Amino acid sequence: MSAPEAVLGARRTRIKICGLTRPQDIDAAVTAGVDAIGLVFYPPSRRCLALDQAAALRARVPAFVGVTALFVNPDAQLVRGVIDTVHPDLLQFHGEEPPDFCAEFGVRHMKAFRVGAPGLDTAAGLARACVSHGQAAGWLFDSYSAGYGGSGSSFDTALLADVPRGAGVPALILSGGLTAETVGGQIAALKPFAVDVSSGVESAPGIKDPARIRAFVQAVRAADAAPGGFSGGALAG
Numbered sequence: 001m002s003a004p005e006a007v008l009g010a011r012r013t014r015i016k017i018c019g020l021t022r023p024q025d026i027d028a029a030v031t032a033g034v035d036a037i038g039l040v041f042y043p044p045s046r047r048c049l050a051l052d053q054a055a056a057l058r059a060r061v062p063a064f065v066g067v068t069a070l071f072v073n074p075d076a077q078l079v080r081g082v083i084d085t086v087h088p089d090l091l092q093f094h095g096e097e098p099p100d101f102c103a104e105f106g107v108r109h110m111k112a113f114r115v116g117a118p119g120l121d122t123a124a125g126l127a128r129a130c131v132s133h134g135q136a137a138g139w140l141f142d143s144y145s146a147g148y149g150g151s152g153s154s155f156d157t158a159l160l161a162d163v164p165r166g167a168g169v170p171a172l173i174l175s176g177g178l179t180a181e182t183v184g185g186q187i188a189a190l191k192p193f194a195v196d197v198s199s200g201v202e203s204a205p206g207i208k209d210p211a212r213i214r215a216f217v218q219a220v221r222a223a224d225a226a227p228g229g230f231s232g233g234a235l236a237g
């Protein structure tokens with residue numbers, strides 16, 4: 001542990017849980033200590049929310065816990081409607097949205113990259129795609145699945161080898177099939193700034209399991225506390 005961490009205490013891998021649909025699941029995630037809640041606005045997803053439902057969930061989220069609104073190739077009207085109704089802290093674009101589109105709403109955003117998709121199936125191609133989204137606050141890496149995300153499937157993280165990291169570079173957020181059993185090994189190997197999970201803490205699509213949420217958070221904390229734990233990911237240089 002570096003001197004600052006020794007003085008300030010160990011830093012930690014941030015945690016986002018995505019695809020919540022029920023008030024009790026918001027409460028369970030907040031109580032477990034997650035850093036961000038993801039709300040899905042992609043109609044084919046079984047986790048998709050109506051605006052009024054999402055606004056009610058958002059109202060249960062306390063200060064210092066972020067709310068992310070997730071889209072897949074949306075029209076601008078939907079994005080603006082969610083911003084005006086739900087007031088997300090962050091937007092997450094999970095499709096093939098171009099950089100200018102992602103940046104046009106005046107709300108910070110994450111860009112998701114489905115590793116293995118055409119053009120994103122080599123380390124060099126993935127790095128080029130990331131760099132083209134340099135305005136993002138975070139780069140989220142997910143598996144390549146037919147339903148765009150929330151699939152519970154993982155990907156070969158060796159393809160992240162050329163992704164730029166360090167100060168002034170969008171934070172690296174790892175997702176794709178993470179579970180309480182696997183997240184520790186991924187943190188040890190990749191030192192992401194944050195991890196993101198949906199299926200791995202569910203009993204059914206959109207139905208989160210409080211015990212699985214707690215187990216996931218505890219596994220992340222254990223990985224951070226292990227020798228050589230959290231290095232800050234994008235902040236590590």
Ligand SMILES: O=C(O)c1ccccc1NCC(=O)[C@H](O)[C@H](O)COP(=O)(O)O
Nearest residue numbers: 018045149150151152176177197198199
């Ligand atoms: O969650 C969904 O239903 C979803 C649908 C379409 C695009 C993205 C979606 N979720 C995005 C996320 O950030 C998920 O947490 C991420 O894909 C990881 O999901 P999982 O592999 O189930 O943990």
